[in-house]
Amino acid sequence: MTTLEFKPQLFATLKNYSKKQFTTDLLAGIIVGIVALPLAIAFGIASGVTPEKGIITAIVAGLLVSVLGGSKVQIGGPTGAFIIIIYGIIQQYGFEGLTIATLMAGVFLIMFGVLHLGTIIKYIPYPIVVGFTSGIALTIFTTQMKDLLGLTMENVPSDFVEKWIAYVGSLPTIDWWSAGVGIGSVALIALWPKLTRSSALGKLPGSLIAIIVMTVAALLLKQYAGVTTIETIGDRFSISNVLPEAKMPVLSWEVIKGLVSPAITIAILGAIESLLSATVADGVIGARHSSNTELIAQGVANLASPLFGGIPATGAIARTMTNINNGGRTPVAGIVHAAVLLLIFLFLMPLAQYIPMACLAGVLVIVSYGMSGWRSFFSIMKNPKSDVIVLWVTFLLTVIFDLTIAIEVGLICACLLFMRRMAETTDVKVISDEINPAEEESDFQLGNLEHLTIPEGVEVYEINGPYFFGAGNKFEEIMGALGHGRPKVRIIRMRKVPFVDSTGIHNLTNLCLMSQKEGIQVVLSGVNEKVQAVLHKAKFDELVGSDNICSHINIALDRARQLV
Numbered sequence: 001m002t003t004l005e006f007k008p009q010l011f012a013t014l015k016n017y018s019k020k021q022f023t024t025d026l027l028a029g030i031i032v033g034i035v036a037l038p039l040a041i042a043f044g045i046a047s048g049v050t051p052e053k054g055i056i057t058a059i060v061a062g063l064l065v066s067v068l069g070g071s072k073v074q075i076g077g078p079t080g081a082f083i084i085i086i087y088g089i090i091q092q093y094g095f096e097g098l099t100i101a102t103l104m105a106g107v108f109l110i111m112f113g114v115l116h117l118g119t120i121i122k123y124i125p126y127p128i129v130v131g132f133t134s135g136i137a138l139t140i141f142t143t144q145m146k147d148l149l150g151l152t153m154e155n156v157p158s159d160f161v162e163k164w165i166a167y168v169g170s171l172p173t174i175d176w177w178s179a180g181v182g183i184g185s186v187a188l189i190a191l192w193p194k195l196t197r198s199s200a201l202g203k204l205p206g207s208l209i210a211i212i213v214m215t216v217a218a219l220l221l222k223q224y225a226g227v228t229t230i231e232t233i234g235d236r237f238s239i240s241n242v243l244p245e246a247k248m249p250v251l252s253w254e255v256i257k258g259l260v261s262p263a264i265t266i267a268i269l270g271a272i273e274s275l276l277s278a279t280v281a282d283g284v285i286g287a288r289h290s291s292n293t294e295l296i297a298q299g300v301a302n303l304a305s306p307l308f309g310g311i312p313a314t315g316a317i318a319r320t321m322t323n324i325n326n327g328g329r330t331p332v333a334g335i336v337h338a339a340v341l342l343l344i345f346l347f348l349m350p351l352a353q354y355i356p357m358a359c360l361a362g363v364l365v366i367v368s369y370g371m372s373g374w375r376s377f378f379s380i381m382k383n384p385k386s387d388v389i390v391l392w393v394t395f396l397l398t399v400i401f402d403l404t405i406a407i408e409v410g411l412i413c414a415c416l417l418f419m420r421r422m423a424e425t426t427d428v429k430v431i432s433d434e435i436n437p438a439e440e441e442s443d444f445q446l447g448n449l450e451h452l453t454i455p456e457g458v459e460v461y462e463i464n465g466p467y468f469f470g471a472g473n474k475f476e477e478i479m480g481a482l483g484h485g486r487p488k489v490r491i492i493r494m495r496k497v498p499f500v501d502s503t504g505i506h507n508l509t510n511l512c513l514m515s516q517k518e519g520i521q522v523v524l525s526g527v528n529e530k531v532q533a534v535l536h537k538a539k540f541d542e543l544v545g546s547d548n549i550c551s552h553i554n555i556a557l558d559r560a561r562q563l564v
């Protein structure tokens with residue numbers, strides 16, 4: 001019975017916590033809170049919800065991930081990866097449907113952790129991760145074009161291709177003031193690290209600076225130049241700084257059944273992103289996170305966030321790295337980050353109504369560029385064709401259809417290609433006349449070379465690699481290709497077979513039955529203890545005869561001589 005692996009890092013780090021470390025964590029938490037503010041607002045709006053819901057998610061999820069998580073430095077909150085799937089769920093099921101899907105995803109994440117699936121999820125093929133991450137990045141970039149350029153459009157199509165066709169048709173409606181704010185925001189965020197490389201201002205995020213500068217610029221243009229075409233958050237949303245009360249949605253079996261697929265997608269995506277973030281953080285700080293504890297913490301965070309009106313959350317790589325780079329080394333920094341966001345929410349949230357929508361679009365354009373991983377994308381293009389196929393299938397499905405289909409099909413493609421590769425590692429060869437001593441290695445320590453001539457009427461086959469369903473038909477192919485008279489004994493060497501599965505046993509059984517009908521005896525050679533135990537459990541030894549399962553080729557050849 002598996003034991004529950006739940007050991008939050010907070011309680012372990014507090015045992016030897018010092019005042020010096022608290023000072024460092026405090027500073028890091030404040031900076032990360034400031035960095036998280038514009039991102040939380042932008043992710044909330046891009047996901048199709050109000051700005052405050054993004055901040056509430058960052059507060060609730062950020063606090064719980066730090067208190068309960070398996071990483072010392074992980075920062076939780078809303079991320080760009082969820083934007084597209086959240087928006088799609090809201091369009092189809094409404095915000096209450098999103099709430100239920102997020103709750104279900106929280107349950108799935110906790111189950112992943114309880115069932116010790118944390119280590120397995122980390123082995124999802126890299127081309128799939130890059131494919132859907134790059135696809136999400138392109139989709140986010142696409143969704144921001146309307147606000148970035150201030151286009152006048154009645155309806156924005158949901159389809160990727162139709163969306164770009166609509167954008168091109170709406171180019172004459174560009175509002176140049178909004179476009180200036182949007183493109184200016186992109187330029188300022190991109191250049192800010194270079195402009196402040198040797199200055200203390202470099203610790204401030206470029207996204208926050210862009211929001212402050214462009215908000216002030218928009219207010220001045222409106223006040224003194226009469227420019228009223230720059231749309232702000234307040235023009236589209238009513239801003240509230242009142243903390244919501246916890247509220248449970250109305251659950252029905254029909255709705256739950258319809259939301260299983262998107263909920264699983266949220267859970268898998270959240271698990272992948274949080275564990276990827278934690279793994280990257282481990283490499284920087286020289287620590288080791290508990291993947292299953294982290295999954296349970298992410299599950300609890302996604303159970304709590306929607307109850308307070310929030311959206312799905314996961315570990316955020318950019319904010320986690322910001323935490324590390326500013327000295328954060330314990331979960332206390334993440335708790336401070338949540339407290340900073342709470343104070344901003346309570347006292348400064350009404351000011352968010354003046355932020356231009358074009359500026360937030362600029363922030364998300366930079367986020368999408370950072371997510372795109374274009375260097376990784378092109379490096380995978382140099383890999384084997386199977387990796388390239390998985391990459392492009394996942395990428396195109398993410399962009400053209402949706403993330404749920406992309407992950408499902410991408411995983412299926414990866415599994416099929418993996419099975420093909422595994423099948424290719426197993427080969428079956430025929431040994432005729434005599435066995436080459438140079439190929440036997442330690443096997444000859446037990447026998448005399450003179451005894452390894454294959455007697456007349458005996459065929460020797462050797463399986464090299466795991467004997468599973470992918471290699472099941474190779475015996476028939478080889479025997480069919482031989483095309484000579486029937487032997488009296490078939491020796492099957494299995495010294496290089498590490499394991500055998502049920503399909504392998506099935507094929508061996510069929511081979512044995514077919515041989516018996518033809519008057520041919522099957523003898524197994526070099527069967528290791530693990531494989532022998534599997535064969536015994538399947539009662540294969542009763543079919544072939546226990547005397548015909550030999551531990552070494554010499555014994556098998558002696559047995560063959562007796563039978564001949």
